[in-house]
Amino acid sequence: MNIREGLIPTVLGTAVTATGYALKQNRRSNKMVANTIFGFGLAHIVLGTIDLIEHSH
Secondary structure (H helix, E strand, O other): OOOOOOHHHHHHHHHHHHHHHHHHHOOOOOHHHHHHHHHHHHHHHHHHHHHHHHOOO
16 A cells, blocks of 8 residues: 555644534634644644655655
8 A cells, every 4th residue: 555655744744633623613622632633634744745845855
């Protein structure tokens, strides 16, 4: 099975970002935790995308 480098962090980041966004919408959740999870997911998306672009040649 051949998985392109950077694909797993990008997919993982998308799931984590979606979780953080859902927590941000919930009034009962801690906003600092929700923002941290959201930012962590975005960082994974950015870094995974950089890997995908960098290793596509």
